[in-house]
Amino acid sequence: MKVIKIDKAQWTKGLDALREGYRLYGPVKEKEIACFRELADGQTPDSEIKNTRLSPKSLVFPQSEAMMAYSLDKNDDEQGICKEVPKDYSPRAVLGIRPCDAKAMVLVRMNFDNGDYRDPYWLNLYEATTFVGMACDNPCSTCFCTTAGCGPYHEEGLDLLLSDQGDHYLAKVLSDKGQALAQKAGWTTEADGQPMESGKATAEGKITAAVETDRLRALDTLALHGADFWEDISFSCINCGTCTFVCPTCWCFDIQDEVYGKKGVRMRNWDSCMFPIFTVHTTGHNPRDTKLQRLRQRFMHKLKYFVDKYDKGIMCVGCGRCVQQCPVNIDIRKVSHAMNSLDAENFCAVQGK
């Protein structure tokens, strides 16, 4: 695969050239909080930022997104007709997305783009976007990507992968979209990709945190579901939406109609399996009425149901945001250990241990 060298002196010049054809997004600090935002003219992505507070999933899956609009005015000929809301799907580039967040987009795509269903809102934004990754040479102590099917130089979901080499970047071109972007930016000097290979090995060696997943697929679903550790793990959970909202792979949403006067909007908003109303039926019955059931659902979905359904590993990329931000310190690394080491042979799902 082609590797190009970008002198840092050429970097901002390249970004300026890109602005001719793309809207640029990147990590910046806003009120001390690292987040992805559209970059203003002259603004560059903040290369000091490791993992942003919230993942960049909102770039293709906004927390609140209007889908359709309608009129309720009786005098309006088009009263009651849902019409698509105009959107800007012009080309965009995300600069400095971390490999874990890009891999997460690939996992999320399995939900929004499959044989049964294609979600136009997610896909239109996704396809309009070119993802320029930044390899992680200094991962956080909470990063466990290498055991979550990902890594600090992971390439899935990226069009271009950059590696910081001091006075220059090396950029691996991973797709036609990436090639087109490099061309547009005027980054054309081919270079030897070897430093990226050694950088990858060094970076992977720095990752010390881990999830344990090797036995999950073979373990009996009901045995895991009925395991006695859930009470201990779920005790501290306050059922807020922090873990699901900061997670790059959580994709659940809720559709709402909001009406102002005679105009209405059908929109979707992020939802969270941690919220009691997530599963309330119209009858008032709630099949997941307790926090134990809700917390178990989240971990079983990520570490067991998803594994069984797709055989593509876990629904987690090891970014560590939930570990860092859970207000009561529920840690997926500990949960994966409890699940993965379940003594299933001596466990009866019906009767307990």
Place this chain on the structure above:
Amino acid sequence: MTAYTEKIREIAQRLLKECKVEMVIGFRAGTMPMMNEPCFIRKPDQADQLVWDSNCGINLANYLTNRKEGKIGIVAKGCDSRNIVNHILENKIQRDQVVVIGVPCLGMIDKRKITRETEGEILAVTETDGKVSVQTAGGETTFDKADVLQSNCRVCTHRNPVIHDEMAGDPVAEQTDVDPYADVKAIEAMSTEDKWNFFDELLSPCIRCYACRNACPLCYCPTCFVDESKPQWVGKSQDPLDIRTFHFLRAYHCAGRCTDCGACERACPVGINMRVLTKKLNKDCLEQYGWEAGLSLDSRPALDIYNPNDPDEFIK
């Protein structure tokens, strides 16, 4: 403060051994610097899981709500104990159901402030004799604990548990030279326009995860007004008006009940100080009714009773 750990373990073990309680609710060591995890133990030999240090800012009274177990031991610093009183007054738990293991508190450390004032990722934080040492890959920085206290702890005037059945240490001196409401007064002095801007700015990072509400022992409604769908009172999007409605109404629901334990602000993943809202109402309750929440089992909360001499100047 860490010396309390041994004492808490000893008490918890004894209570469980003597079958005085069925479970003890406390904290165990977390997996992250400056984080402990609320936990419960049911067996005497689990008592060595329990810890106490300056990272126990989550309010454990929250874990008592509607518990049906017979007797529950619970570790409680000053504010937690006030919320236990509140819970008893509001019938969320009975007094004879709880054995309060009181912890005289010297304040919790503000993990955000320490993170802000530290260069690089924090790998470990330890505390000894009023000093907090922060280790990063680049070295060690030491803070005076007094300089890195949570802002509610800095102005706390009820550090000692107001009710207790056991004590993990001798009472500590209460702070008397603090003005708990200096921040509220500063906002009160603002012009209307400045207040709008201040609150807009304050709440703009909110992602509606409801961590503040859910970390709060007062927020135990079976269905919160923001979750109600028949009828739906509040929109669910990121509309700033709906976000404001949530925060303002929640604060009013806490009027005369809030102990300023700081769990809401501590739990917030985006660092919003929504405490300024509840504190304004605490201040009003103090000024108008001489009321501070959760200090006594013998008096009813300000909004729960009527006195002929209650202030009525607002009636025009």
